[in-house]
Amino acid sequence: MLTVVCETPGTLRAHDTPKPERAEGEVLLRVKRVGVCGTDLHIFTGNQPYLNYPRVMGHELSGIVEEAPEGGALQAGDTVYVMPYLSCGTCIACRAGKTNCCTRIQVLGVHRDGAFTEYLSVPQQFVHKANGVTLDQAAMVEFLAIGAHAVRRAQVQKGQRVLVVGAGPIGMAAMIFAKLRGAAVTALDSRQDRLNFCTSALGVSAGVTLGDSDEAELATLTNQEFFDVVFDATGNPKAMERGFKFVAHGGTYTLISVVASNITFSDPEFHKREMTLMGSRNATTEDFQTVLEAMRAGLIPTALNTHRMPLADVPEKFKDLLNPTAGVIKAIVEC
Incomplete structure (x- = not known):
């Protein structure tokens, strides 16, 4: 063979x-x-x-x-x-x-x-x-289940503001399932073609291009409050560290990415937000079933x-x- x-x-x-x-x-x-x-x-x-x-x-x-x-x-x-x-x-x-x-x-x-x-x-x-x-x-099903698992772990709720950093397939999977839960989803990426796909094919609320003005644009989109839930799907240590600043007070930061590196963050900024930080790895049978049900429903x-x-x-x-x-x-x- x-x-x-x-x-x-x-x-x-x-x-x-x-x-x-x-x-x-x-x-x-x-x-x-x-x-x-x-x-x-x-x-x-x-x-x-x-x-x-x-x-x-x-x-x-x-x-x-x-x-x-x-x-x-x-x-x-x-x-x-x-x-x-x-x-x-x-x-x-x-x-x-x-x-x-x-x-x-x-x-x-x-x-x-x-x-x-x-x-x-x-x-x-x-x-x-x-x-x-x-x-x-x-x-x-598998890559979509990784996104579904991350969204389930972060307990995304209807009406929440969600930011997904990294518009590759895993990031897109998180966008899809956050949106299915009723969240307003924003994508942040360096590639305009990926952002265009996210807004046109996936229906996300906004696509923001990585650059000097991205933080100001994200702040404007959220009335200076930033995001209830932030997902990192970049696989880049610097991006993962930078993502902490986009989390709203009382918000959750979920790292889907894994890198062979140490990740550091400001403890005062982390504590004053009472931020929840979590990792998300792979998926379970429940997440695979969530994806299959969405596929069968044409979602x-x-x-x-x-x-x-x-x-x-x-x-x-x-x-x-x-x-x-x-x-x-x-x-x-x-x-």
């Missing part, structure tokens, strides 16, 4: 690998679609700190069941999506239902080989039917999928997805 391996940063190669055999308790999948995530781009460029090379990338996937354990919920021919966070089920986080931050988590495409391949065998508890959605939609813009390519073209064309002029929001690989 065809498997594309990131052997070293910047080097992708196609290999003919053996079709995996289904282990006990696993489901053998025929991979059909794989969403390209910022994590994959970081792996390719060598900016993913939690990974060893070589690695088969890809954790946003949908497929068709080839083989499944007898007596289980899945059967051959079922269309499915995969929760790529393979949690242990027994650690302190898992016992509390927080499988997204399992102490021994193994993420497909990061800690173990992922879905840039034709067949994949996955523990059955992480494979779920994708009833009522297309293969393309099922491959986009997720199909315009998010802007690019696609066959798996065989990935070694040669993957680098094109890094070109800002290409206008990539979400690319899907067809297997």
Whole structure:
């Protein structure tokens, strides 16, 4: 079968690998679609700190069941999506239902080989039917669930002012679900094309361009009060530190981004606001279900999928997805 391996940063190669055999308790999948995530781009460029090379990338996937354990919920021919966070089920986080931050988590495409391949065998508890959605939609559930999880953690309420810093796919996912909760959403980013997409396709209230006047513009938009909830989805330490100043008194700051760096902030500014600071990692089954329900109700813009390519073209064309002029929001690989 065809498997594309990131052997070293910047080097992708196609290999003919053996079709995996289904282990006990696993489901053998025929991979059909794989969403390209910022994590994959970081792996390719060598900016993913939690990974060893070589690695088969890809954790946003949908497929068709080839083989499944007898007596289980899945059967051959079922269309499915995969929760790529393979949690242990027994650690302190898992016992509390927080499988997204399992102490021994193994993420497909990061800690173990992922879905840039034709067949994949996955523990059955992480494979779920994708009833009522297309293969393309099922491959986009995961990144949207990350945004849904962040919005749920921040307890976004109707009528609140929300700022999302970073208008990549994860930031857009947070915008979508904050807006579905009735918040007035503002996007802040350096790329005008992304901001235009957020206002036209996602319906956010305002898009503000990063620059010398952005703080004044954000203040004007909020009557000098700033935002009830701020999300950072930049993956940039300086941006994450700067975001503290955009949080209103009594507000919440949620870091969706993770960076291999220390983050510092002014304690007097933090305390006088009685600010709530939280991290948001991955997503849970509840968040995946939230996304699926929104998809089935037609609430997720199909315009998010802007690019696609066959798996065989990935070694040669993957680098094109890094070109800002290409206008990539979400690319899907067809297997």
